[in-house]
Amino acid sequence: xxxxxxxxxxxxxxxxxxxxxxxxxxxxxxxxxxxxxxxxxxxxxxxxxxxxxxxxxxxxxxxxxxxxxxxxxxxxxxxxxxxxxxxxxxxxxxxxxxxxxxxxxxxxxxxxxxxxxxxxxxxxxxxxxxxxxxxxxxxxxxxxxxxxxxxxxxxxxxxxxxxxxxxxxxxxxxxxxxxxxxxxxxxxxxxxxxxxxxxxxxxxxxxxxxxxxxxxxxxxxxxxxxxxxxxxxxxxxxxxxxxxxxxxxxxxxxxxxxxxxxxxxxxxxxxxxxxxxxxxxxxxxxxxxxxxxxxxxxxxxxxxxxxxxxxxxxxxxxxxxxxxxxxxxxxxxxxxxxxxxxxxxxxxxxxxxxxxxxxxxxxxxxxxxxxxxxxxxxxxxxxxxxxxxxxxxxxxxxxxxxxxxxxxxxxxxxxxxxxxxxxxxxxxxxxxxxxxxxxxxxxxxxxxxxxxxxxxxxxxxxxxxxxxxxxxxxxxxxxxxxxxxxxxxxxxxxxxxxxxxxxxxxxxxxxxxxxxxxxxxxxxxxxxxxxxxxxxxxxxxxxxxxxxxxxxxxxxxxxxxxxxxxxxxxxxxxxxxxxxxxxxxxxxxxxxxxxxxxxxxx
Ligand SMILES: Nc1ncnc2c1ncn2[C@@H]1O[C@H](COP(=O)(O)OP(=O)(O)OP(=O)(O)O)[C@@H](O)[C@H]1O
Numbered sequence: 001x002x003x004x005x006x007x008x009x010x011x012x013x014x015x016x017x018x019x020x021x022x023x024x025x026x027x028x029x030x031x032x033x034x035x036x037x038x039x040x041x042x043x044x045x046x047x048x049x050x051x052x053x054x055x056x057x058x059x060x061x062x063x064x065x066x067x068x069x070x071x072x073x074x075x076x077x078x079x080x081x082x083x084x085x086x087x088x089x090x091x092x093x094x095x096x097x098x099x100x101x102x103x104x105x106x107x108x109x110x111x112x113x114x115x116x117x118x119x120x121x122x123x124x125x126x127x128x129x130x131x132x133x134x135x136x137x138x139x140x141x142x143x144x145x146x147x148x149x150x151x152x153x154x155x156x157x158x159x160x161x162x163x164x165x166x167x168x169x170x171x172x173x174x175x176x177x178x179x180x181x182x183x184x185x186x187x188x189x190x191x192x193x194x195x196x197x198x199x200x201x202x203x204x205x206x207x208x209x210x211x212x213x214x215x216x217x218x219x220x221x222x223x224x225x226x227x228x229x230x231x232x233x234x235x236x237x238x239x240x241x242x243x244x245x246x247x248x249x250x251x252x253x254x255x256x257x258x259x260x261x262x263x264x265x266x267x268x269x270x271x272x273x274x275x276x277x278x279x280x281x282x283x284x285x286x287x288x289x290x291x292x293x294x295x296x297x298x299x300x301x302x303x304x305x306x307x308x309x310x311x312x313x314x315x316x317x318x319x320x321x322x323x324x325x326x327x328x329x330x331x332x333x334x335x336x337x338x339x340x341x342x343x344x345x346x347x348x349x350x351x352x353x354x355x356x357x358x359x360x361x362x363x364x365x366x367x368x369x370x371x372x373x374x375x376x377x378x379x380x381x382x383x384x385x386x387x388x389x390x391x392x393x394x395x396x397x398x399x400x401x402x403x404x405x406x407x408x409x410x411x412x413x414x415x416x417x418x419x420x421x422x423x424x425x426x427x428x429x430x431x432x433x434x435x436x437x438x439x440x441x442x443x444x445x446x447x448x449x450x451x452x453x454x455x456x457x458x459x460x461x462x463x464x465x466x467x468x469x470x471x472x473x474x475x476x477x478x479x480x481x482x483x484x485x486x487x488x489x490x491x492x493x494x495x496x497x498x499x500x501x502x503x504x505x506x507x508x509x510x511x512x513x514x515x516x517x518x519x520x521x522x523x524x525x526x527x528x529x530x531x532x533x534x535x536x537x538x539x540x541x542x543x544x545x546x547x548x549x550x551x552x553x554x555x556x557x558x559x560x561x562x563x564x565x566x567x568x569x570x571x572x573x574x575x576x577x578x579x580x581x582x583x584x585x586x587x588x589x590x591x592x593x594x595x596x597x598x599x600x601x602x
Contacts, residue, residue, distance in 0.1 A: 012095075012155045019095065019125050027179065030130050031065070031188065032195040033123035034076045034171050036284055038063040039201045040100055041080025041169060043115045045141055047107065048081070054141055056167075062202045062209070065192065069183050072175045074131075079168040082140040085147040085159055092136065092149060093157065097121045115200060117282050128153045130182050131173035137162055138169040195285045198304075215283070217258045217304055221248040233262055236278070237302060241265055244354050247339045249305065251331060255324050259305035261336070266300065266357040280306040292325050295333050297364035297372070305332075330371070336361075337375035344379035352389045355381050363446040373453060385418050385425055385435045392450070395436075396457065402432050406474035412459045413470065414438040414447070420584045424462035427511060433471065435462055444527035463583065464520035466505045466548040479506035479551040485560050489549055492559065492572040500545045506552050513553035514579040517546045547579065574598070 048054040091099040100118030139146035146164035243262035365372035414436040580586040
């Protein structure tokens with residue numbers, strides 16, 4: 001067969017319904033599209049005026065939206081450049097021919113055409129998602145007769161001359177019976193609130209201007225006061241608590257990005273916030289699903305990002321991940337790290353006070369992003385049980401001498417619940433050890449990340465081993481028991497300790513006779529899989545504890561010397577229960593019987 005070349009043709013009748021009904025997932029965005037067109041038409045006029053191509057009176061440029069319940073219409077009126085009949089034919093009748101694009105092409109060499117929203121030449125047709133008839137009444141800024149265009153959503157239209165005094169365009173939607181929900185004032189104001197809140201031209205609905213045309217992210221930080229940032233936060237999140245601090249983003253190379261990111265106060269048991277970072281493109285709201293653009297660990301931040309360089313799909317409702325998006329993402333990471341570093345250097349005390357919230361972001365960042373760690377290691381803080389804060393380097397310095405084990409590894413001890421682990425903390429302190437507090441849900445992962453990054457540092461929870469083994473300096477004490485006696489002690493405790501492992505240790509006489517420890521490795525994996533929400537092998541495994549018996553303790557000696565078998569068992573049980581009690585592990589019937597037994601023995 002001879003190769004044949006040709007042009008693909010489109011059957012308008014078939015493609016039209018697709019554009020009208022399926023291009024946009026959400027019907028409400030018709031309003032975003034039409035108001036954006038009105039704003040574009042107004043911006044174009046301002047642009048022409050600034051270049052001397054329009055010399056008339058600009059007048060009041062407010063875009064007006066109105067609903068007429070009786071007539072079942074929604075009208076969007078602007079005082080922008082308007083269209084002549086010829087222009088309607090060119091821009092409206094030709095689907096996917098964008099006058100916005102043409103305008104940008106024409107004026108691309110002049111500065112500041114960045115504000116035009118349209119790009120695809122499709123948005124206008126979203127009107128047919130809710131309207132059975134759409135009418136355009138428009139008068140160009142050039143002295144030409146006004147024109148009226150009407151279309152019922154088929155491929156046929158009617159165009160005629162009409163009387164219209166004022167320059168600009170009215171788009172009148174004759175709402176279809178299945179879309180009458182949009183004839184509700186409250187609904188319209190909600191949609192405007194969502195998409196048009198920061199459009200650059202004033203938008204009036206129900207006699208009120210609904211937008212702030214000059215949001216702070218369009219201004220330079222030097223013009224703004226602390227109050228401005230706080231009141232903008234209130235504007236975004238009327239019910240939000242005051243933010244801790246903020247970062248003003250202002251990039252113009254290699255991409256355009258402006259915005260303000262706020263650090264909220266975060267509770268220890270942080271929950272996903274309802275308030276989210278909002279993404280805008282040329283002041284039009286796009287989405288609050290900012291994954292890809294904002295690094296995951298910063299998605300709990302609040303605020304606004306605006307970038308005309310984020311590639312949008314035709315429906316403008318989501319973005320496509322591409323090289324720019326990645327660059328924006330790493331830029332935000334860098335900016336956040338810089339800001340935290342600056343706060344740390346300028347006001348260490350203030351930084352420590354904010355650490356409870358800031359630490360959650362920083363730890364999350366350290367866990368998930370190596371580049372962030374490289375910057376964050378300088379200001380990442382560790383807090384000990386006495387509420388003192390140290391940087392990682394300071395802390396290493398502090399514990400290096402006293403808390404190095406026989407292999408010269410520094411052992412960072414920590415508690416996750418200072419109350420419950422009080423006995424262990426006390427015994428660590430007796431040795432002059434310091435104990436960190438690690439009580440946020442992220443800490444299990446954070447500790448793991450730090451161990452993998454810091455050389456010769458290991459973390460151990462204070463209750464993960466007997467005090468001598470916690471930091472094993474290779475200086476074990478001699479046990480006063482004979483091998484036979486040890487065997488006997490082991491058997492006695494095996495009988496009361498269920499599945500737990502018995503561990504005999506020669507500890508100083510002033511340490512407790514019996515302690516229950518949870519080996520670090522298993523417990524940590526369990527904690528980590530719990531935070532990740534995985535119920536993997538570790539998460540499911542029942543955790544066996546170790547029961548440490550201090551063979552040098554006077555009560556263990558007494559146990560061996562007790563000749564009455566029943567009394568001996570009783571004493572072993574009592575010592576074991578005391579250890580459980582110290583770990584907060586004795587409850588229910590076991591606790592009741594322990595109390596009864598103790599009372600009876602007094
Ligand atoms: N209110 C208006 N005033 C003047 N011209 C308008 C108005 N509404 C639409 N137009 C013209 O019609 C063209 C097509 O509009 P349409 O909304 O379909 O596409 P767009 O805005 O160019 O691109 P997008 O699909 O990205 O919104 C516009 O580019 C503009 O030239």
